[in-house]
Amino acid sequence: MADTVAKIKIACTVNGERRSVQAYPMARLLDVLREEMHLTGTKEGCGEGECGACAVLLDGAIVNSCLVPAIDAGGAEIRTIEGIAGGEQLHAVQAAFLECGGAQCGICTPGMVIAALALLDRYPHPGDAEIREGLAGNLCRCTGYQKIFASVVRACEARPAQPEKKR
Amino acid sequence: MRANVPSYDLRVPENLPEALALLAREPGTWQPFAGGTDLMVLLEAGKLAQKRFFSLAKLAELRGIEVTADAVTLGALTTYTAVRNDPALQAEFPLLCSAARETGGIATQNRGTLGGNIANASPAADSPPALLAYDAELELISQRGARWTPYHGFHTGYKKMQIAPDELLGRIRLPRRARPWRQYYRKVGTRKAQAISKVCFAGAARMEAGTIGDIRIALGSIAPIVLRAVKTEDALRGKRITPAAISAAQECLAGKIAPIDDIRSTARYRLRVAQNLLEEFLLQLAR
Numbered sequence: 001m002a003d004t005v006a007k008i009k010i011a012c013t014v015n016g017e018r019r020s021v022q023a024y025p026m027a028r029l030l031d032v033l034r035e036e037m038h039l040t041g042t043k044e045g046c047g048e049g050e051c052g053a054c055a056v057l058l059d060g061a062i063v064n065s066c067l068v069p070a071i072d073a074g075g076a077e078i079r080t081i082e083g084i085a086g087g088e089q090l091h092a093v094q095a096a097f098l099e100c101g102g103a104q105c106g107i108c109t110p111g112m113v114i115a116a117l118a119l120l121d122r123y124p125h126p127g128d129a130e131i132r133e134g135l136a137g138n139l140c141r142c143t144g145y146q147k148i149f150a151s152v153v154r155a156c157e158a159r160p161a162q163p164e165k166k167r
Numbered sequence: 168m169r170a171n172v173p174s175y176d177l178r179v180p181e182n183l184p185e186a187l188a189l190l191a192r193e194p195g196t197w198q199p200f201a202g203g204t205d206l207m208v209l210l211e212a213g214k215l216a217q218k219r220f221f222s223l224a225k226l227a228e229l230r231g232i233e234v235t236a237d238a239v240t241l242g243a244l245t246t247y248t249a250v251r252n253d254p255a256l257q258a259e260f261p262l263l264c265s266a267a268r269e270t271g272g273i274a275t276q277n278r279g280t281l282g283g284n285i286a287n288a289s290p291a292a293d294s295p296p297a298l299l300a301y302d303a304e305l306e307l308i309s310q311r312g313a314r315w316t317p318y319h320g321f322h323t324g325y326k327k328m329q330i331a332p333d334e335l336l337g338r339i340r341l342p343r344r345a346r347p348w349r350q351y352y353r354k355v356g357t358r359k360a361q362a363i364s365k366v367c368f369a370g371a372a373r374m375e376a377g378t379i380g381d382i383r384i385a386l387g388s389i390a391p392i393v394l395r396a397v398k399t400e401d402a403l404r405g406k407r408i409t410p411a412a413i414s415a416a417q418e419c420l421a422g423k424i425a426p427i428d429d430i431r432s433t434a435r436y437r438l439r440v441a442q443n444l445l446e447e448f449l450l451q452l453a454r
Contacts, residue, residue, distance in 0.1 A: 004173035025177035026210065026220075048208040049275055050361060061248070061277040067207040068278070069200070071177050072224060118273065136360035137272020 015083025041081035052138030062118035081110035102151030104142035194332035202278035243282025262297035295393035296369035299385035325391035365432035
């Protein structure tokens with residue numbers, strides 16, 4: 001066997017757009033998004049699934065893109081931070097982060113917003129414990145978390161009531 | 168140092184026969200890749216020695232949770248999220264749901280699989296103690312056929328398992344018990360969220376008029392493998408829960424586990440905590 005494998009075609013939907021790129025099968029989805037698709041909103045923090053800075057939605061479920069091999073993105077629907085706002089119109093979660101000071105240096109923010117979206121998808125009206133659990137996979141070194149927590153609470157208040165669903 | 172990604176192969180068999188054929192053709196060459204929540208960490212750290220993998224992503228046979236009169240059977244690709252959310256598991260196998268809830272964050276739980284947790288064979292894995300407490304059985308499949316084996320005894324040493332090079336972990340079966348057992352699970356880590364265990368304890372027991380009718384005790388992070396404390400179980404079976412019985416069991420446990428000093432904790436701390444968790448479990452049974 002040769003020392004290197006061939007790149008493969010990865011066709012997927014990213015933020016509603018059909019995309020097709022060539023990537024090594026074991027390349028990290030994080031690197032494919034940033035370097036091949038130039039979607040640099042998704043950040044790299046720890047590179048080992050601890051910090052959540054690279055979180056994206058893969059077929060609706062939050063994942064750390066540093067731990068997803070490119071090949072698993074084939075045929076998938078991916079949402080990154082670039083696909084959260086509707087044009088110039090911020091998503092309620094983004095607006096709440098602005099309003100409550102939920103972002104400081106900004107490195108953790110894309111992952112935090114994705115985690116908040118995933119949380120609100122599971123629990124439209126989460127309790128304190130659910131919010132804490134929903135954000136537990138995302139580390140922030142600036143805010144002390146209180147303002148991020150407050151941002152999520154604010155985002156819930158801003159959303160219309162919906163029936164609970166569990167995933 | 169980061170790994171050289173182009174040197175890693177990751178094939179995607181379309182179905183189970185194709186995957187088993189790959190394993191049979193070059194036994195030991197190809198390793199299964201499930202959620203990747205541990206393998207991708209090793210890859211990024213440049214510590215992934217194995218170079219050739221095959222993804223289990225398309226193997227529908229390895230998915231799903233089936234409930235029958237005798238057992239709940241989980242496909243090896245069942246994620247922690249699926250475990251957490253399954254009503255049958257919540258009702259009868261809460262230790263497994265606790266383990267799933269306390270493994271990593273939500274993003275890891277969406278990707279990580281029960282089969283991966285077993286076959287990755289970390290002594291610090293959190294679901295294996297629960298599986299041992301439930302007398303879980305494993306289905307190992309190959310081109311030669313399928314066989315069921317008790318999970319207890321599957322791990323024989325650090326990262327060593329009773330699995331042939333052409334075999335794949337297919338399903339995990341949890342026998343349903345006639346009457347519910349009292350159950351206890353506690354993971355002790357540096358912090359509550361996202362920590363790797365210093366000690367993990369799972370216990371289950373059937374009480375009969377104040378005495379222990381039957382009991383299972385299993386611990387993680389206290390030996391090269393996740394361990395079932397059989398001698399400690401023997402010392403407790405048929406006993407009433409008295410201070411003397413608890414002390415005797417704690418002493419027995421100390422002789423059977425082999426905790427080490429490492430980056431996460433010390434042998435001394437792990438031994439003490441393991442004994443304390445045993446006491447807490449037994450005191451709960453006595454209530």
